[in-house]
Amino acid sequence: MFNGLHYNSISSWLKERFGCRVVKLALDSALTCPNRDGSKGTGGCSFCSAGGSGDFAGSIGEQIKGVSRKWRREGGSEDIRYIAYFQSFSGTYAPAEKLRAMWDAALSHEGVIGLAVATRPDCLPPEVLALLEEYNKKTFLWVELGLQTSREDTAEAFNRCWKNSEFEKAMAELAERGIRTVVHLILGLPGESKEDMTASARYAASFRPFGIKLHMLHLMKGTRMGEEYLKAPFPLLSRGEYISIVCDILEQIPQDITIHRLTGDAPQETLIAPDWTRNKHEVLNGIQKEFRRRGTYQGYRAQKSEECGIIK
Ligand code: SF4
Secondary structure (H helix, E strand, C coil): CCCCCCCCEHHHHHHHHHCCEEEEEEECCCCCCCCCCCCCCCCCCCCCCCCCCCCCCECHHHHHHHHHHHHHHHHCCCCEEEEEEECCCCCCCCCHHHHHHHHHHHHCCCCEEEEEEEECHHHCCHHHHHHHHHHHHHCEEEEEEEEECCCHHHHHHCCCCCCHHHHHHHHHHHHHCCCEEEEEEEECCCCCCHHHHHHHHHHHHCCCCCEEEEEECCEECCCHHHHHHHHCCCCCCCHHHHHHHHHHHHHHCCCCCEEEECCCCCCHHHEEECHHHHCHHHHHHHHHHHHHHHCCCCCCCCCCCHHHCCCC
């Protein structure tokens, strides 16, 4: 099932939808975040690095040219298309006309067939929602929201600076406009149990997003949480625990929700812990192996969501 995987990978979904390989190009929009510039908070979420959770991003033009060249080289004669991915900081935290200029610049590049914009629920004022609605009609688009957890006390502890009610409002407003959404969750946040993590995933899935993205908490140099860990290490999930929780979560997520990530891409040189996250292949292979051992797959314990209005 799922082209040999046990879950509905976005790569396979995009290949089927567009008839060729489609990859995301991470771009630096050079915007900031209300949790950093003082309008909501300062210092950001305590796990977030100065790169705004998008440490591999570069300038729009350079990144599109550079990374698309790399993909073309690797792919040889393969037809490859791109989704311009505005990943770092809050990708809608700017006046609508500035966003329009950035998105047009990305879409004008040869081979770019759509946009992915990562942002916060409190960065979607009416003019930005109207702009997203306009682009959603003329290109392939999804908006990513970093929920991280549904536990408000955990969110307060890492300084998220918005409430679940704001997330619920944003998801409703995007759905009203027919805009695909992807919800990002972090597993292994301090103080969270396996039940908390699966509850967060069920909460995210209850909004019937287009996609869900999971990754292990990365502790990075230069972040508050990383510094706290260095002073007083706290328990982190082992690779085996992480794999088991990911499988538990995917079994509860309806099959038509696409899975955008199961491992993180932390820069190797600034990663403090957990060390096992450096080897993504071992984690991904471990997830497949665990599903085979269980004889299960994504949605094994979920209700079908076709009748629930998921936006495809
Ligand atoms: S909202 Fe995103 S960009 Fe802003 S501080 Fe938190 S993780 Fe970093």
